[in-house]
Amino acid sequence: MSINPEAQKAEEIRLALTLREIDAQLVKNQSVSDDRRDDVIDVRKMIWEEMRLDNANWAFKFEAAGDVVMNSLELARIERGYLSAQAAARKLRLMRSTPYFARIDFQEDGAPAGQEPEQIYIGLSSLLDDRTLEPIVYDWRSPIASMYYDFTLGDARYPTDEGHVDGEILLKRQFKIVNGLLQLMFDSGIRIGDDMLQFMLGKSSDDKMKSIVTTIQSEQNQAIRYEEHPILIVQGAAGSGKTSIALQRVAYLLYKYRKSIQADQMILFSPNPMFSDYISNVLPELGEDNMRQTTFQDFAEHRLSGFILPEDRYTQIEAMLTGNPGEPGYDAKAAGTAYKSSQAFLQVIRNYLVLLEEEGLAFDAIPYGAQVWKNEKALAALFYGDFRHHRMDVRLERMGELLLGEIPLLEERQARKLYKTMLRHPKYLGTEDELKQQSKKHVHTKTNAIKSFVRRLQFINPLRTYRQLFADQELFLRAAAGTPGIPEPEVWKDICTYTLEQLDSGTAPHEDVPPLLYLLESVTGWNSFNSIRHVILDEAQDYSPFQYEIIRRLFPRSKLTLLGDLNQAITPNMRIESYGYVEELYGKEQTGILRLSKSYRSTSEIVEFTKALLPGGEAIEAFSRSGEKPQLVKLAAEPELKARQVVGLIGKLRDGGSPSVAVICRTAAESQAAYEALQAAGAPAHLHLVTREETSFRNTLVVIPVYLAKGLEFDSVIVWDGGASVYGREEERKLFYTACTRAMNTLYVGYTGEKNRFLEPVNHSLYEEQAAPGFVGESAGAGTPAGG
């Protein structure tokens, strides 16, 4: 809706006044910041002086120590003040560029006649008039600002501590202000969207993820501010904004609970370090510190270090995708993955833990040098004898205390023995006192090793305990009694053989890592992180019941937000069809589910095409942004020619101005081959192969396996080979869907041979078919390059 010149002028004046206020506050903040910095330096100097009183007498030193403590407390206080001044300056600087992005005029019900509606300007942070303390800009996360996201013109309401305030929105205006300059503004009657969203989505991705605060949609806003249950599950279609919601939700919670929650009390489990880098700019853009980020793999490696090497998730996926049924180890791993990631197996491990209370925990003898101090039998006797009435972790604690308590006696005895031997032996020279000292020292080294062994609970062996389940059929059947889904005996035998082979070679297959961790933590006592108040899991469909249970136990005081898309559950053989087990683990009454069906990433043409790949895909809706139809491109079977054709497609896209192009392959092995072929075929020099070791995100021109492209997006996507021989199995449907949904504006599905079967039912009006550049169509035989 266009805006009259008078209103335009008024907005320009309002912007100028706001900028003036921000400038004034920046100057003031700078002087406060300088003063506080000087104070910090002064107090540090003072502490330093006091600590250097080396030559002073004891009484003086004592007094000085008291002063140091006092001054340290003072220093901590001033430092906090300094940091908060800096944070305020950071926010003001962000606001200097974009002070606000929206305005609503709100008339409260029951307002006295003639009272003007309140003009609510909404920005990244709040800004108060320094003198009157009247709000000039409201933070987008404030309750009053939520109306901007939730309502169109007309009736509206917002929550306050005393209940809802009802009224009417008379105007809804959006601004694009960059570097303090008003570039664009328009009024909208309908949802935010439309014009501004078109504008935002139309921008092609050539960089990391951006914040979406200016155009958050009402259903997304609900997820961002959701607080009805401590556990929130967001199931959303590809491109529906789940990752964006996760990050804006962190910002919202940091604002709402700013007195009690800091950024480092929130933790995001992300799929891999490259993804962490991809999203790393969003919170700083919003003026907030980044939350902590980790991956489940990192945690597992940390906890299992010293025991066994956990196989990486991507190694597992690659093995499943590159192997074939019938090949050695494949079926056992596939069946093992399905069973070990199931809820049924969680129950088996729980039952096993009950059995272990009575018998079966594996112990390792405690060494004293090359000898044994306590053998397995003696340790088991303590665990299952003297301490049997306690919980297992308490038993271990008691055993630790008891064992450590025996060490002085051991030291004394051994030192005496050694001393006597030394006295007798001519090779030990020295006085009696010297020999006594030497023997003590020698013994001490050995007992120190014992102490560390005991403190680290190395006298139990969780790995052997876990292994036992696969080595002892009768034991497994006892643990599995009454649980569903027990594999057929033949299948179980194969699973056991494969598992034992792997464990004995020093690697825990990826599917064994969560059960192993769960067993280890349950026996030794959960090392919980009580300070973490909120855990966010992106790509939640990739976590098994075990992993959820581990996360629940590790963060007992934390709320949880899960964001996932069951249609992108691409780990082969991990059968995750719903989040029912999350509800079971946390309790239905603790859990809320929100569903998002609108997809914002891709053009309507791409969304219509990709949703047709899914049974039940009708529920997915496209945001109305138009582009080219996806193109199915028949490529030559001959590898060199095919690579040249794909180089041609890349050239076409780049000539068309596409800022980021991804050639997406099914596996890492296929990516490597495609990368080499493309290089040899003259691809641009900056073509980059993305591997799982990648820690920083770059997307200008990449070759990437689907499972690493997950969660990311590219202006253009070329599916390297969507042929029937590449995507053949039903379980690869989701993999293919994930690959195609990475495209924002252009999607080319290359294929050799026949098209895959997921494409068959897709209505032909949803895509176009074309011959590759320099390729004279299918009928010309497998690739005769035009003109060459």
Ligand SMILES: Nc1ncnc2c1ncn2[C@@H]1O[C@H](COP(=O)(O)OP(=O)(O)OP(=O)(O)O)[C@@H](O)[C@H]1O
């Ligand atoms: N309200 C919005 N305003 C502007 N852009 C949006 C909005 N919602 C989503 N987007 C954009 O849509 C794209 C997809 O968002 P995001 O990656 O968060 O989706 P997702 O659900 O996590 O996707 P996927 O599951 O496919 O990885 C991003 O470019 C994001 O910026």
